[in-house]
Amino acid sequence: MMSVGFSGKILSALALAVTLSACSSDSGLSPRSLVSGGPDPKAEQEALERFAVVAVCPEVQVRDGTQMLAVFEKGKEGDYGAIRFQGTIRKFARECRTDASGTTTIKVGVAGRLLAGPKGATGASTLPVRVVMVRNGDEVLYSKLYPVNVTIAPGTAAADWDFVAPDLVVTGDKSQGNFIIYVGFDESGKK
DSSP states (O other): OOOOOHHHHHHHHHHHHHHHHHHTOOOSOOHHHHHHTSOOHHHHHHHHHHTSOOSOOOEEEEOTTOSEEEEEOTTOTTOGGGEEEEEEEEEEEEEEEEOTTSOEEEEEEEEEEEEEOTTOOSEEEEEEEEEEEEETTTEEEEEEEEEEEEEEOTTOSEEEEEEEEEEEEEOGGGOSSOEEEEEEEOGGGOO
16 A cells, blocks of 8 residues: 655645636536527627616606696686696606616606596596706706696596606716706696
């Protein structure tokens, strides 16, 4: 029987470690790629985009004075006894994604409620909701008016509404600065 000295044990342990590390080295092949014949470029791109660092994701706020909107009877604007409907903004949120080129796409969701007023009845109304994105306080990068159709059903006095503005974009060259997204009713767009 042959005796292995201290240095022989170290060499044996080192050889075992090298062998094991060779077995576990990353060759770029995963069990999925071995079964499917290779990596899935579409899945890899989706994963990169899902976990990419977002360059810009502005805070959303309701612009002062635009959270409520009164819809009056025709010819009686300003007569609060002649309010047909009153719209309110109750919730808002945003979702931001930055692609490999550095362009960020932002979806803004806005939700609220339409209430029947003293002269209200059931029926339809169109609420003019504006979404604006500004950079550094005064540079308007996006401004769009969305007509939101809401119907109060017979036998009820209110209806919830919501919509998503899907098309706000900040290109990579404009991604520096202080951004904010404002939502609110735009009286000039009232019908």
